[in-house]
Amino acid sequence: MPMRRVEMSAMRLLLLCVAFICLSVLTSGADVVQPDCEKLKSVRCSLNSPPVCANNGQTYSSACGFCSVKRSTNSLMYVVKNGAC
Structure with missing residues (x-):
């Protein structure tokens, strides 16, 4: 019987770790505000804006540049x- 309890505790710990990892992945990037590409449609892109990293692994010079590529593709x-990827 004691071995069964150890197995159950190990299984619970494993499930807890998996749940924590899944939660971490789902919430990573949650603090990133998506650019309003509709507003940036009529704006000339500035060279002074910080870069952004997109889900395709590319670094764009600014949110405006990102939106421009997003619209064109x-x-x-x-x-x-x-920031950079």
Whole structure:
């Protein structure tokens, strides 16, 4: 019987770890605000804006540049983090 309890405790610990990892993955990037590409449609892109990293692994010079590419490719791109990838 004691061995069964150890197995159950190990299984619970494993499930808890998996749940924590899944939660971490789902919430990573949750603090990244997506650029309003509709507003940036009529704006000339500035060279002074910080870069952004998109879900395709590419670093764009700014949110404006990101939106420009997103519009021209008509893709479901999104920003995963502020700054370079």
